[in-house]
Amino acid sequence: MKTVFSFAKAYKLPMAIALILMLLELSVELIQPLFIAKIIDDGIIAGNEDVIWLWGSAMMGLALVAFLSGVINSYFAAHAAQAFAFDLRQALFGKIQAFTMSTFLRFPTSGLITRLTSDVTMVQNVLFMGLRIMLRAPLLVIGSVIMALIVNVKLALFLLIGAPFLLVFLYLMAKKGVGYFSGIQTRLDRVNGVIQENLQAVRLVKAYLRGIYETTRFSKVANYLRSDTVRAMRLMELILPVLLLVMNVSLMAVLWFGAFEVRDGGAQVGELVAVVNYAMRMTGAFSMFAFIIVAFSRAKASSERMEEVLLANENLEIQDSEEAQVRPLEGELEFRNVSFNYPRSEKPILDNISFKVSQGEKLAIMGATGSGKSTLLNLIPRIFEASSGEILVSGMEVREWPLKDLRDSIGLVPQQSILFTGSILENLSWGAPSVTTSDTEVHIDELEEAAKKAQIHESIDSFPQKYATRVGQKGVNLSGGQKQRLSIARALVRKPSILILDDSTSALDVKTETALWDALEGENATMLVVTQKIQTAKGADKILLLDEGIVVGYGTHQDLMKQSRLYRRIAESQSEEEVITDVTHPS
Template identity: 70%
Template sequence: MRKSKTAIQSTENSPSAYPVGEEYGIIKKQLIRYAKDIWGETLKTVFSYAKTYKWPIAIALLLMFVELAVELIQPLVIGKIIDDGIIPGDTGTVWTWGAVMMGLALAAFLSGVTNSFFAAHAAHSFAFDLRAAMFRKIQSFTMSTFLRFPQSGLLTRMTSDITMTSNVLYMSLRIMLRAPLAAAGSLIMAFIVNPKLALFLMIGVPFLVIFLVFMVRKGVAMFGRVQRRLDRVNRVVQENLQAVRLVKAYLRGAYESSRFTKVAGALRSDTVSAVRLMELILPVLLFVMNVSLLAVLWFGAQEVRGGGAEVGEVVAIVNYALRMTGSFSMFSFIIVAYSRAKASAERMEEVLLADGGTEEAERGSGRQPIGDLRFENVSFTYEGADKGVLHDISFHVKPGEKLAIMGATGSGKSTLLNLIPRFFEPTSGRVLLDGRDIQEWPLKDLRDAIGYVPQQSMLFTGSIHENLGWGDSEAGLDELEEAARKAQIHDSVERFPDKYGTRVGQKGVNLSGGQKQRLSIARALVRHPSILILDDSTSALDVKTENALWKALEGERATMLVVTQKVGTAAGADRILLLDEGRVSGYGTHEELLEQSVLYRQIVESQSAHAGEVNGDV
């Protein structure tokens, strides 16, 4: 582009050029300071997982700068073609610089394609590592820490929140960083071409910076609320799908639909409010930039008529103004994306930096406890609860003995059992295993010695063989079949078409309640545990099958703790622990409790009366 000596001097010596540079530097520092304030530790925590891919990210950024450089050079080339080629009528110059433009366009195209490859690799690898880290962290939670997070919230964090942040990383490497850089670069290039006209583009920039900072702050808060609403929607859906049989049995479909509509409506309302606020960004940006563009055209025409500027310079300035307008038009999308990513990153940080303790399955000593279990004045209160669940519990179970635990709903039976594998720590008192505080046992040794059958039978998607092997991955088929025989499920499995290869649906949906309970018991027996915990795990079994189960378990050397509501089951135990509102109401044999405990006699009499009524009806 041909530039007069006067124009060059005005570029170098214009008193306005330096204040503009200083103002741009101040704005840049403010933006950097604000970015640190917005992201802070969240950026360090969540996006630290992208450091592994610093080279793909660096290459993607380098290629993005190549695209940006081409974008900023093109208006200069266009001005050169106009001033040196079209106006003088020099077709050779037009063709020469036209070829240069084509070469630049080809370089930008190849850079863009290659950039996409590296950006996608970095973003998706980052998402994989972050998701794996989140899952490992959740697996390491103590039960107290785990219960602080709703399951639906953890699910949202593991899916949509991670997707949101990885998309932002990808888009940052492709276009998000290029947009503000293109706007700033276009402004700088405009000052290089003609500082006087470029001033008109600079007028609205401080206002736009303040406006965008305000909108980002509002956006982060509003989209954080949107993600929390999404958690609630996921929770309602999860509960409904888990209880689908109950919903259908009680014809509660309409009620569940109205409940879903309510929470989904709240999500819609907050999302619409957030999006509407973000939609204000584009009109404001376009208005300010179009006013600046009109000023450039107006005063540019005057400069051309007065000889203070050339046509090519005005065209180049207008081109840069259009590029700035295009970049600013993307800011609404960028702010929405970054606001949602910031909200998602904060939610993931809550998990990654969650305090309250984690479980480390440290290497065990290989020592197998013999199963001597003692509770000494144990009390327990859940975190954040005002009222304790267990109060001053003491009892002793010798190796190989069977303890039946009875009590009304909410008396603390399951909580007591959860203290043995150290799902929770006692608030006071001690739990001793073989005379040693269980907190001193390596977690691996402790839990390897326990066969645990929860109150709600849980099976995993896969074959019956895989589900039984989940108790001991090294167990052979003979061991699995032996455990199934003891659990009284082997004959049922043999009747399935694929026997132990039969696929189990999600949570065992294709099995009966009794079959799921017996498979869960077999899975625990595969471990050859020193302590067998059965938390009301025979409730779905008929009397004949349950009696056969207890007879088969007589040969087990395990210390058994059995939660039951059946007097017949409790009577066959060595000891019975009777709980009432978290306190020991009775402890002894069946005969001893009949003599000593009024509550136990009431339970026996109520079940005897019920049995008599049933027999009479029959």
């Protein structure tokens, strides 16, 4: 919890004010029984009305002070807790952004979402309640014991009968609660994961009529969450009855022996009333302990989960090496005996890959699903680091390039088209921060030019709001082809030296794709294109054929038709007529 609550240090002043006001409110509550004793002994029993009015007025004044202290305390406590939660959430999100993909994959997406939402809320509430009532409850118990001892030592000792048992009991319950609530948050991760999967695949679920199945699957994980929560809450519910039982026994002892003390002259009536009053306040404070232990247990479990993210120092965003050089980055690319395997995995995804692409050339990458095509592309912008070998861009190893310069020079269109909620204009300009959505005609022209090359301008122009058209979550209101073309336009806006298209034209018809490649001919960029289409591969300068992470073919279409049995099978499966034409009339 130390790491998480270190974010509260920036708000020492409002927290200090809140604590001072809480202590003032507490002091008033602890002093009041003394005033009641004075009123009873020196006023009511002695028949002195002036004493009654004096101490009664003092109690009213202090009650007003306590009320104002409580109101102002709530304001400062809320300010500190909200600001603390904001900073913590920002730090968590920033840390996640700094993860490499290897580190990111260690955490399920649903778990990260829970940490940024539910877990942050847990610790935020504990900080607020700590400044408001959580510290007040134990202090009220301690203060009541001290004040009762000041009033009458003999009677006060009866309040301490069950203290050792209660301390051990509360410690064990808190320890047990942390374990239970840590499991509950893990269960919550799984519930969120099922919800996330279902919402992402809602079209598929409806098309396959799997709503009942998905509901059953959700009910199963939700039932686990319910069962664990019920088990934890049942345990926590034991706290209050046990505390009240011990305190009521102590209170009965005070009343029983206090009556004998008053009768024998060892105590005054006011003193007995004061000690009983303190016992009642202690009982009320103890009734808060069940809530405090539940809240603390949940907060501790949440803190430990967030610290997993905050303290994940290994594999953070790849840093520039000391040899990093600033120089113009051109599009020449070369792989030299590059291999890659994921952490904690011995099986290589890529094994001894070598090829070279000159500036302005187009390389088509082909291979079956799982052959390592996307992984190979991810090594270029250093989303993953190669396990061995060298990757050279413009003759310099990628590790020697400043990371910002390297990635600024790459336009990446992923296999799955990802669009963000906002306008089409905002989605296009997202690709290049230098091209803002400020309404300068030059910037708009650049976006339109990229859209025209990506063959999406006419579609955008047909929308009623044109480039101001809102894109739904993940582009839900656009077709697959429109999303792919928008993603390509977003990459072109960057004016990249290296353009990476990871199977990004699969949803395009032949006419649109042909027009796209014709438009890209004028781009001064080295292109790497993952494709399953022989027709697309034929238009490339070179073709790289992968099979289970190994290069099994490299060369032109004609070269591979002669040299690679696998490539010929792929070509034959797509068009026997095309194969015959290529063999008899090679271009």
